[in-house]
Structures are given as C-alpha cells and as structure tokens.
Amino acid sequence: MPVMTTMKVPYVDLGAQYSGIKQEVLDRIGALLDSGAFIMGEELATFEKSFAELCGTTYAIGVANGTDALFLSMMALGIGKGDEVITAPNSYLASASSIALAGATPVFADVLDDMNLDPQAVRKAITSRTKAIIAVHLTGRPARMEELLAIAMEHDLNVIEDCAQAIGATLNGQHVGSFGVTGCFSLHPLKNLAAAGDGGVITTNDDAVHAHLLKARNHGMRDRDHSAFFSYNSRLDNLQAAVLNVKMRELPRWTERRRAIAAMYHLGLSGVGDLLIPKDANGERAVYHTFIIQTAQRDALKAFLEERGIDTKIHYPVPIHLQEAAAYLGYKRSDFPVTEKQCATILSLPVFAELSDEQVDHVIASITEFFVSER
Numbered sequence: 575m576p577v578m579t580t581m582k583v584p585y586v587d588l589g590a591q592y593s594g595i596k597q598e599v600l601d602r603i604g605a606l607l608d609s610g611a612f613i614m615g616e617e618l619a620t621f622e623k624s625f626a627e628l629c630g631t632t633y634a635i636g637v638a639n640g641t642d643a644l645f646l647s648m649m650a651l652g653i654g655k656g657d658e659v660i661t662a663p664n665s666y667l668a669s670a671s672s673i674a675l676a677g678a679t680p681v682f683a684d685v686l687d688d689m690n691l692d693p694q695a696v697r698k699a700i701t702s703r704t705k706a707i708i709a710v711h712l713t714g715r716p717a718r719m720e721e722l723l724a725i726a727m728e729h730d731l732n733v734i735e736d737c738a739q740a741i742g743a744t745l746n747g748q749h750v751g752s753f754g755v756t757g758c759f760s761l762h763p764l765k766n767l768a769a770a771g772d773g774g775v776i777t778t779n780d781d782a783v784h785a786h787l788l789k790a791r792n793h794g795m796r797d798r799d800h801s802a803f804f805s806y807n808s809r810l811d812n813l814q815a816a817v818l819n820v821k822m823r824e825l826p827r828w829t830e831r832r833r834a835i836a837a838m839y840h841l842g843l844s845g846v847g848d849l850l851i852p853k854d855a856n857g858e859r860a861v862y863h864t865f866i867i868q869t870a871q872r873d874a875l876k877a878f879l880e881e882r883g884i885d886t887k888i889h890y891p892v893p894i895h896l897q898e899a900a901a902y903l904g905y906k907r908s909d910f911p912v913t914e915k916q917c918a919t920i921l922s923l924p925v926f927a928e929l930s931d932e933q934v935d936h937v938i939a940s941i942t943e944f945f946v947s948e949r
C-alpha cells in the first residue's frame with residue numbers, strides 16, 4: 575500500500591509573511607519610536623492617502639478597527655434608535671453588532687450560493703423603518719453591488735460596504751469601498767492587509783461624511799482645543815500605519831498569489847465529489863480572503879485533512895441570527911435556509927500567500943483521496 579505522505583499545511587502563517595519585510599518594518603518602527611509621533615502622524619497621513627488611491631476614493635480615514643468603521647459610518651449617517659439596517663446573517667458578528675451598537679435594529683436577509691447577499695431577499699426585508707443596507711463582500715468576493723445599489727436608490731437607502739475581507743477586490747474594474755457612501759475595512763492581523771494588532775479604515779467620496787468622521791474618531795475635535803460633539807477615541811495608531819505602509823507595497827503581490835492559489839484549487843478540485851468550489855464570476859476579481867468549499871461531508875473531510883497535517887477552519891459555524899446575542903431580535907432556526915445549510919457544509923482551505931505549490935498540491939491530492947475512498 576502506498577503511504578500518503580503528510581506535509582504540514584497550517585491555516586495561516588503570519589511569521590512567514592513578516593520574515594519577508596522584517597528589516598524594513600523594524601527600521602520604520604525604530605524611527606517612529608525615536609520621533610515620539612504616536613498619534614495622528616505622518617505615517618498615518620501617508621497610509622490614508624495610499625489607501626484612498628488604491629480604492630479609487632477621495633478619502634480614507636484610519637480608525638481603531640473594522641467594527642468601529644461600520645459603527646462610525648452609521649453614526650455619520652444619523653442612523654440610530656428606531657431605524658433598521660439590513661445585512662447578511664452569515665457574516666462576521668461585527669456586521670450586525672455595529673448596527674445594534676449604533677442603536678438601530680439589525681435585520682437579516684439570506685444569501686446566495688456564493689455566500690453574498692441575495693438582492694431579492696434584501697428587497698423583501700425592507701420596511702418603512704429601513705435606513706441602510708450593509709453589503710458584505712464576504713470571503714473577498716464583491717457583493718452584487720449593481721442590484722443592491724438599484725434597490726437602495728429605489729427606496730432611498732444608504733449603502734455601507736463591509737469590505738473587511740475584500741481589500742483590493744473589484745467588480746467591473748471598480749474597487750470595493752467606492753460603491754457605497756462608505757467602505758469599511760478591517761486591518762486585523764488575519765485580514766489580507768494586516769496591522770500588528772487592531773486597525774480599520776473607512777473610505778468615502780462624501781465631503782460631509784469625511785468631515786464628520788475626522789472629528790468622530792477623535793473626541794469630536796474640530797481643532798486642538800475645540801470639540802464640536804462628544805465622541806469616541808477611535809484612531810489608527812501611527813505605529814500601525816508605519817507597518818501598514820510597508821505592507822501596502824506588497825499587497826498587490828500577495829493578492830496575486832492568493833488568486834493563483836485559488837486558481838490551482840479550482841483546477842484541481844473541479845468535479846471532485848459533491849464539492850462546490852468558488853470561482854470569479856463575470857466582471858468579478860475576488861481577493862480570496864477565504865477559499866471556502868462546500869460539501870455535505872464537511873465534518874468527515876475536515877477530520878481527514880487534519881490527519882494529513884492540513885489545518886482548515888469554518889467561517890462561520892453559527893450564523894449571527896442564531897447567536898445568543900441576537901436572541902432579542904426574535905429570529906429562529908430555518909429563517910435563513912441557505913445560510914443555515916452553508917453553516918453545515920462550508921470549509922475554509924488555507925489560501926495565504928506564502929503557501930508553496932507543493933502544499934497546495936498536497937491539499938488537492940488529500941481532498942481528492944478523501945472522495946475516492948468515500949465511494
């Protein structure tokens with residue numbers, strides 16, 4: 575009997591990414607420590623400028639994290655008590671918790687096979703209290719922005735984009751974060767562009783929203799001594815911006831590698847078992863924050879891969895509407911059948927840029943072997 579060789583394939587390897595940029599990051603941090611410019615410095619201004627350029631927006635505003643990016647966007651739009659905001663139940667918690675934190679009510683709409691919002695379900699969820707749609711570009715794939723923007727226009731709603739997983743993704747050549755009134759990005763260490771800790775960015779083309787956010791992230795300060803309104807402390811550290819400025823330069827290369835790995839998976843796994851495999855649809859350029867396959871044998875496959883040294887994850891096993899935190903909203907099981915089915919069938923494969931071709935081949939061979947032995 576041939577023995578399947580095991581090869582370690584971690585789900586992520588932050589150290590591998592760091593080793594490629596180590597000296598430059600250390601130099602920049604060292605210079606910053608020498609200067610003592612920790613809050614609102616030059617590194618932040620540089621980062622915001624290049625981030626806006628990347629997204630094709632007039633402005634980018636650094637904030638403390640992706641959750642604050644969403645929350646502050648809603649505050650800027652005056653969304654609060656008595657208002658409803660529609661989002662996806664299969665997203666990360668923050669897509670919904672930010673709505674609740676703003677004082678509004680999260681309302682969910684089911685998703686499609688590709689895990690992004692179903693525009694028809696969004697339309698059905700609209701009431702007289704609906705103020706906005708949070709379009710999540712889940713997994714790094716652009717949501718159906720044309721339809722969602724058309725629905726929003728029809729009902730006079732704002733569209734906020736949750737771009738936490740989708741930096742650099744485009745739809746018909748247009749970057750995510752430039753479609754809605756704001757685009758909300760997370761720079762969490764596990765996101766495609768990662769700070770050395772927490773961070774976030776808001777993109778916008780709207781002068782008034784930009785002016786509000788500059789104050790809202792910094793105690794409502796208009797200038798050094800005058801506050802226009804009581805507000806939060808939600809700034810992006812200059813130190814984080816220094817790290818991010820180095821990584822911004824590498825991001826296109828990392829994104830290309832993620833896309834190349836996704837293409838290898840797609841080629842190698844097409845027609846294997848009952849697998850549903852993600853692929854760019856027409857006009858889409860996804861950035862594969864996660865590469866999520868779907869199979870009825872999810873749990874058995876996950877265990878099989880673990881035996882072969884391959885680490886996988888589930889994003890996310892419990893949908894937001896069934897979280898204890900959401901109990902007060904009154905949702906129940908079977909309210910969102912597609913989302914709930916996917917919770918049992920989704921499996922995230924390693925897709926970080928530093929994976930070797932051999933590791934990707936090992937994942938493909940192992941999955942193929944699993945389905946052959948299943949039959």
Ligand SMILES: *Cc1c(COP(=O)(O)O)cnc(C)c1O
Nearest residue numbers: 639640641666668669738760762
């Ligand atoms: C990570 C994430 C967030 C929250 O970002 P934080 O920086 O962790 O606050 C929001 N939405 C989605 C879809 C995410 O993946």
